[in-house]
Amino acid sequence: MKAVRLNLEDRQAWQKLQHVLTSLASDYMDLVAAEQTELKFEQQVLSIAFTLITSDANRDRLNEFTQNIDRYFNRLQLVGVRRIEWEFYVIGEAVPLLAQGRDIPFIAAPKPLPSNALVRDSRQPSRNAQSSPLARGKFKAGNLVRRFRGWLVSPKTIQAARTASRLTIRDPKGALAAIGTSAIAKFNDTIQWVDTFPWETWTKEKAQQIKRRHQRNLVRAVIEDVLILGVMLIALYWLTEVLSGPSINLALMPKQHHDTNITNVQYRCGNPAISLKNYICLGRGMSYDQVASILGSEGKPLGIDHNVGDRAVIVSWSSGEMNMNVTFLDDKLVSRAYRQFTASK
Known part of the structure; x- marks a missing residue:
């Protein structure tokens, strides 16, 4: 060999x-x-x-x-x-x-x-100090900060920034095109790295590390896993709340309501049903099929709403607790109204 x-x-x-x-x-x-x-x-x-x-x-x-x-x-x-x-x-x-x-x-x-x-490095802590995860994390973070600071003050970086600024002032469109080309190239490199990364080997190594950690100290490993899982769940819940639409306190809603000036705010709909939560998520411009899928059933035509137009059709949905009317003009929602019979939401 x-x-x-x-x-x-x-x-x-x-x-x-x-x-x-x-x-x-x-x-x-x-x-x-x-x-x-x-x-x-x-x-x-x-x-x-x-x-x-x-x-x-x-x-x-x-x-x-x-x-x-x-x-x-x-x-x-x-x-x-x-x-x-x-x-x-x-x-x-x-x-x-x-x-x-x-x-x-x-x-x-x-x-x-x-x-x-x-x-x-002579300033590096001793082996026993480096053996703790916190010390290793601080050492790696310090190295990243020092490398980033060195890159910022590097003469090459400063010269490149000056050159880029001059080119941008002279030819803004060309600079934007160059940035777009560079971004596309970086994206392609990232995709290629993801495709060629040895995910299977990396996953096996991580699984072996977790197994060794559990073999050395099971109680401590379980506590760490629970804490990590809790942080991930909190982050996921926070991200879901941020990305989801706004909410409203249904307890403050009156027993009857008529709305012709529907805002563009999109609230989260609940399970298909005739409910207050689904009523407030109905938005202007929705078609009849969309409204029927949100309310969970077909509506019953009541008549023409001449206040809106000769082709405006009022469609009604009813349940044991609520009656809901929606006006459509050319198959687009233009107004909504409801009347609640009981205090239940």
Whole structure:
């Protein structure tokens, strides 16, 4: 088998190595927590830290795992690396339970690269501090803020903004066309990314992470799942309320009402029935078929409404509690009225 060469100072190679090691650890989910695998590359030494689920880990499984790691690195040619070390920590412990390592043939980089490309920042918290989800989230958020701020103050960004502003002033239509073309290209790239993203693999990895989390601490995992589900339900309810039409207090409606100046406000209709809720959702311009589907039955023609026109037809709907009249002109609703017999809504 042909050996694979990876330059760890290249971001893509570094991410590939992280992904492969995490996948190897996922095969031993009863032994290690794959999502807490950490890598560090300093002074030509590659250090890998695995987190054991329990301190009394199965030694045979652990030896099998380390042998697989060793076989994997035998197929690699790591540029700029003299030694590989891997350590096994127990959750909450700062001292490794097991440490192994070996020297490998050194391969010089083809050209000098920045020394701080992937070196751990000295201001970064210790390993135990980074092990908490809150600390990892703060660290990632800080990195995003620093990268965004650096992009804003970058001379290239400033120069591009000046050039774009000059082009917009000279040729507004051309600038709008260019923006439209760029938006279409970005949309096509997004669709292609969605089509090519390994959703099945991603879903399996997430399912394995959830399973490991439940195996480590079932009570805590269940509480977290309930909280997450509650937040999602609240967000869904809020989004439904925002996107849905306005509502009205039906208790304030009078026992009878006649409306010829129907507003364009669209209220939410209820289940097909002759009710106040469905009455207020009837809008100007609705056809007879639309009104009949909302009220849940066919209406009974009463006569001509000469106040509206010689072709205006009054159609009535009745139930045990309410009588409702709707006037149609050329099959379009122009007025509505109701009379309620009881206090029930």
